[in-house]
């Protein structure tokens with residue numbers, strides 16, 4: 001894909017400017033978009049558009065204020081590329097773009113130990129390993145189908161209890177038997193075989209089956 005993109009850019013003699021951040025959409029007196037102001041180490045400059053400006057500047061996961069405003073509850077981590085700080089959300093609003101589905105996200109669980117600053121090698125959990133295993137909340141209630149796909153399953157963390165004023169499923173605890181501990185050992189968050197303190201962050205083996 002990148003090779004094809006490169007060929008097209010070269011064929012059209014299209015210049016690629018990295019380290020230039022779009023900071024303002026420029027418009028003429030009729031309100032038509034005519035270009036962008038971009039910021040770089042050399043200061044601000046104007047890039048004029050021939051026909052239109054197309055944004056492909058990612059999401060807003062690394063902007064804590066936007067996450068707080070748009071997402072349904074606390075997020076413990078963010079994996080996307082660092083510059084995804086929602087620049088287009090601000091620029092788009094200024095140009096009158098309608099926002100939609102800002103509450104949506106594809107999420108996966110992270111290990112609480114890591115987020116609490118307790119060293120461990122693994123952190124991410126796309127699918128909880130084991131087939132004799134359940135996930136329960138802090139009240140010991142099973143609240144989710146453990147084998148649902150990660151983007152659906154992780155919605156359960158954001159269920160809010162207005163009576164207790166809490167997210168009862170924010171932390172889920174994995175309960176499993178000896179069989180799962182042995183058969184799926186080494187698949188995060190299960191420890192490596194024979195060493196309960198050593199966690200593994202390699203890709204779950206059952207992904208490749």
Ligand SMILES: Cc1cc2nc3c(=O)[nH]c(=O)nc-3n(C[C@H](O)[C@H](O)[C@H](O)COP(=O)(O)OP(=O)(O)OC[C@H]3O[C@@H](n4cnc5c(N)ncnc54)[C@H](O)[C@@H]3O)c2cc1C
Pocket residue numbers: 020021022023056057058059079080081083084085087088
């Ligand atoms: C760890 C991880 C694993 C993933 N795995 C998969 C997978 O297996 N399959 C799948 O389909 N998807 C996967 N995804 C999702 C996929 O990578 C994203 O959905 C996709 O990259 C989003 O593309 P995008 O072009 O919208 O934004 P991005 O890829 O985030 O690109 C946005 C670009 O805009 C630039 N930018 C931001 N602000 C400005 C500004 N003001 N001016 C100029 N440039 C700016 C950024 O530097 C960046 O280069 C994964 C994502 C992550 C984080």
